Amino acid sequence: MALPTLTTNDRDEARQKAILARQARSAVRASLKAGTLTLAQVLDRPDGVVGRMPVRQLLTALPGVGPVRAARSMNALGIPEGRRVQGLGPVQRAKLLQEFPSAA
Structure with missing residues (x-):
């Protein structure tokens, strides 16, 4: 299977x-570390930032x-x-919240 040919503009957009x-994942990690976000809030986020x-x-x-x-x-x-x-x-999400109750 051949890889798609990307233009320079396509590469720049992907980059x-x-x-x-x-940057968004880094901000989430920093908020967790600072205590402004809880583990439950992060796991319940609907966006795809945390999912990856x-x-x-x-x-x-x-x-x-x-x-x-x-x-x-x-x-x-x-x-x-x-x-x-x-x-x-x-079930795994629930177990994580039980394992780390202070972060939930």
Whole structure:
């Protein structure tokens, strides 16, 4: 299967879209870290910004949660390492909120 041919303008638009998405995800992580957003609020967001974020990245943005605790919690809850937020089922979301009640 051949890749589509993109014009320079198409590439620039895609690049800008990617930059905006990364900035939005960074703002969400900063808000989580500062405590202005809760985990429940982030999981309930209807936009696609958070959906593309890896669950591990989301958890490490919580205050007091580092890479080791995030990995252990994901393993204990049965969430695969590479799972993105949009791929979480309702049971997994509920388990995350139970695991991190102070962030909910």
